[in-house]
Amino acid sequence: MGDKANTPGAAGRAVTADQPSSIRNVVLVGHSGSGKTTLVEALALTAGAINRAGRVEDGTSLSDYDEIEHRQQRSVQLSLVPLEWGGCKINLLDAPGYADFVGELRAGLRAADAALFVVSAAQEADAVAGATRMVWDECAAVGMPRAIVVTHLDTARTDFDQLTRICGEIFGGDDPDAVLPLYLPVLGAEAADGHAPATGLVGLLTRRIFDYSSGERVENPPDDGQAALIEEARNRLIEGIIAESEDESLMDRYLGGEEIDLKTLIDDLEKAVARGTFHPVLAAAPAAPGGKQGLGTVELLELITRGFPTPLERPAPTVTTPEGKARPAVTCDPDGPLVAEVVKTTSDPYVGRISLVRVFSGTLRPDETVHVSGHGLADRGHEDHDVDERIGALFTPFGKQQRQLNKCIAGDLACVAKLSRAETGDTLSSKDDPLLMEPWTMPDPLLPLAIRAHSKADEDKLSQGLARLAAEDPTMRLEQNQDTHQVVLWCLGEAHRDVALERLRNRYGVQVDAVPHKVALRETFGEKAAARGRHVKQSGGHGQYAICEIEVEPLPAGSGVEFVDKVVGGAVPRQFIPSVEKGVRAQASKGVAAGYPLVDIRVTLTDGKAHSVDSSDAAFQTAGALALREAAADSRINLLEPVAELQVLVPDEYVGPVMSDLSGRRGRVVGTEQAGPGQTLVRADVPEIEIGRYAVDLRSISHGTGRFDRSYARHEPMPPQIADKIREETEK
Template identity: 85%
Template sequence: MGDKTNTHPGAAGRATTADRPASVRNVVLVGHSGSGKTTLVEALAQATGAVNRAGRVEDGATVSDYDEIEHRQQRSVQLSLVPLEWDGYKINLLDTPGYADFVGELRAGLRAADAALFVISAAQEADAVAASCRTVWEECAAVGMPRAIVITHLETARTDYEELTRVCAEIFGGDDPDAVLPLYLPLYGPQHADGHAPVTGLIGLLSQKVFDYSSGERKDTPPDAEQASVIEEARNRLIEGIISESEDETLMDRYLGGEDVEVTTLIDDLEKAVARGAFHPVLAAAPAADGARQGLGTVELLELITRGFPTPLETAPPAVTTPEGKTRPQVACDPGGPLVAEVVKTASDPYVGRISLVRVFSGTLRPDETVHISGHGLADRGHEDHDVEERVGALTSPFGKQQRTMAHAIAGDLACVAKLSRAETGDTLSAKDDPLLMEPWSMPDPLLPLAIQAHSKADEDKLSQGLARLVAEDPTMRLEQNQATHQVVLWCLGEAHADVALERLRSRYGVQVDVVPHKVSLRETFGGPAAGRGRHVKQSGGHGQYAICEIDVEPLPAGSGVEFVDKVVGGAVPRQFIPSVEKGVRAQAARGVAAGYPLVDVRVTLRDGKAHSVDSSDAAFQTAGALALREAATDSRIDLLEPVAEVRVLVSDDYVGSVMSDLSGRRGRVVGTEQAGGGRTLIRAEVPELEIGRYAIDLRSISHGTGQFSRGYARHEPMPAQLAEKLRAQAENGS
């Protein structure tokens, strides 16, 4: 795997065998922002000959040409596909954003890939590595996805490669640190004046060869005596790690018995262990120096991808059903099978329109054919169920800003499809005469609310369409039309995610919006029994208005709503006007009686009243009912009820104290803790929603990026009197 002689130095001119799933490799790059993922993709593109030594493709663009939002924000915010060809293989590299706010793009990349490269910067602290990668590593482990680790930024001063590999084994190895071991050791050049020695090559532990990149081309030589002594201990540990994962149960006994196991046997066992997700090699990589063609470790990494990572044939596709939910047999990665493909990303191009990045799991996708599109819905996020048919536009393969035409896309491959106007991220494409629906992947729950309103009348006219297109592209975003607060709320994953949403609304869809304070749905209730009299009597000539009603109000248990009871005797209020009183009471309850929030959990009893044979009417008794409720409120304590959330926080043990202290400062009540494994604790608490509007941001800061949380509505309960008084004063002042 990198220790065998490379017979293909560049493969720029060799035809790919992409018409066979066995020749395709789909690899997602995972890592913290700034870890070097995009730089690594560019280095691999240059090593394969896909770009020239200046990093340019034919039209002068670069592989890493970002969209305008990424240029302005100076960071990756979306999943990008870079297909390469090397040694007869097609390698689809899926470069994901490293910032936590864009984990939805990462999940899409995991869905489309068959293996993962975890990119770790030598400049990162161990805590940062754990925070950015541990959860994703565990997700990959849960589904058996093969993983390898690539260490970048070895040019950083005071880099300790041996310590970095130990940290990776500790973080990712779990109970088996020998499943995470380096395949190579760095080869250092002459020391600089500051004492730092640059890495100029790699020493293969299995082949015991030195791969020198100092000339800009990979050259291999035997190690000298000093290098041979350095690698002995690391080599023995690597061999033992490979043999312990071997399917040949006799190999360990033979090795411990002193038998010299052949390198070819070790490499074959290594490749099998990597492909089934049992062993995770650590490699190093760096971009090529100016004028050089091959960057450090690029050939070794390409060999790992093509020979160690699995083909799409070895990866079980997600389960499928009919759109109605009926079970269907598992599909296979067969170009001749039924068409099953999935939209893993949706983007908008100002010239082409909507572009869908599609992974084909079964069958062959061809341009100009009509396909069935099935959508899961996710109605709570603004996505409705849909089953429609659309004509597939052109199929292309992206490279920088280029879109290269594809004749078709076979099972196991990825392609961009133009002008699927109804398809959204997560939708399934299938044959129109055999509609299918794929099991959805896990979407992170957006927990940061962003309340917005149109900036002008012109923006208001375009807002709904712009928001619809925005959530169609990004299923991690949830659109809420809050009926209680009358606000339009975009739920996002963090501040950066919110910034990108606002920028896309402005630049792509021409909608300018203003951000306003987010409101929570407060309520009111009576703190004790009360009575009220509503008198609506007016005489202004002609037909007048006459209605008097007397009510009693008493509080009820939480969740009871508003009850209305009729106890009028003797016809004091004519029967036809009793529903009018109830209607007026309920209308006033919806408007509130103290601070303008809905009144709940009360029983209103109509006990007496008066009517006029001519001047009484439905409208008059509605008004009287409302007045009676308002008068009752003036002589009683009105409690403001605030929503309380059930919060579950998963955090590293190191930050449990800080998190619990912070929750207490938010008027929260910790109701329990439990060990969650992996040095983490699950904290369960109840916290007023007024206090956790920005908790998605604050928890990240408190826990140094290691914390996660979920929330759910628990109940409404009275808020402290001092805070309630403050909110009443704000309501009276109109602020």
């Protein structure tokens, strides 16, 4: 790698592929601000896809053209940029780096066959070690090849050598020699601020200097001083490559003093990268004004085309029939059965719904009818899909442009228009042979946002806007809470919440107001009570007459509302006893103190009176409800709050702060256990009213490394001082 240049692809036309072996699908991963989008633009410039001003031929920007991204100054969605280099089509998937948009990142991992981890030398090492490490482990679990690109060398807080060592320690685990640089930066003259910008690269294997100071890559031999500096790094790189070689005799030959030829080293390097056992480190920077090639971009494109695997080398996800019957594994064959997956859904005001699709088998063509199968995510507002749909145009995006395609073969990605039912995660297959792909893991949204329509006009459009929002973003859960009567959007964080509100407002034309999120409180009697319900009205004509006497006693948690009839002697006629029960239960559902449902009580009807003419079903319902209210007026009523069972997974160094924070939320830690190397699982019971913002707060406490799950455990009595405060707010 790095021993020759390649011919860039032509701009202004759709980049296509005729066979899977000429496709490379690569997702860019990295912390927010690491320079992923800038790197994509630098690669596009080197490949000849954009001009020197960083623009597509129509003058628009290649990346971050979404209005929300412009306003927020960060990527919030997965974007596809196809390039051509050395006879290969490269699909670059630029994933957001902010933790709130991890759903977009997971979609990129699903669509890609390799990952570029972008690390900024201008950021603190904690930014490398945080959430990025979790994504690295996800890739390792499925054997996805990975390489590391260091950016921002011109404003570095950490020099390249030090950052390479940090990456080896963080990503290499037990084998730091599996993370080594292929090139070393050549530094220019030191600037006034003390930084020396990188002007070129030293190829460690080829011992050649690649000078980018003119804006184009120029190859030179090293001088004597440079040659001496690279030997130590070169020897370590060779040992790392040989350690991963399938030729077990290579290490003995090398240690015996034999010079291993360059072709053997490069071949073994490419194989180790493709297997995901060796992770090269490279440096990259955008081109200087007027330049045609950015630092390291040629080397990076060579690594992608020669070292990263083709779709033929990566197994496809498991498929079944929509009914769940097993099917043989699909292969990346353009002539095979059609199996594709929607990895992203967006809405365009002019085109309508657009689906970004990865084809795993077969060939997708415009205007054909396909079967849409979806798992549905009922708890997140998604329905199961099992329908036939006719797809519209097929195209590849390039900035704001849509470049038409006449087909999309196995291993490639394309956008499909007018799939009105398909949502992110759905499978497209032949209508004569429907199939369903195993879904990828979606993070659970744990930050609640209660909303209501701003006006009557917005109320009419709200349900449709929410449905479209849910279709685009499977990481968002839509809840119509039956207890609190609130519409709740469950999000991954505050940035995710803000983007959802802005999309509702600007993309779907729905103005909503955020309101305080309510938890489902309950009421119960704290002691036994008795009362009489008297409903007597006789003002001429047909009157109303019903009297009932009840006793109320508390029951264990989870008992609900029991009704017992102990009337003797026909004091309450038999036909009106169900009426009393109906009235009691209706009042219990409304509450008797603060307006929350009354639970865990036994109501016993002991006596009453009736009138031969004026008694009625309605009268005894009213009397039953009145009796329950009277009993509550002279008794202690407890408010019950829901308690959640939390499972918090954090690195060991954050266990103390996490447990202290949970205690401050009235939580009870019930246990801890090791959950892997350097990881601890903390189990705690915490009142739900105290964890409304825990998704945000845990991220702050653990520097982005903590995760948690929550599940309803039970309702428990609320402390009196907090209950009194809630009653006061209810009265107001």
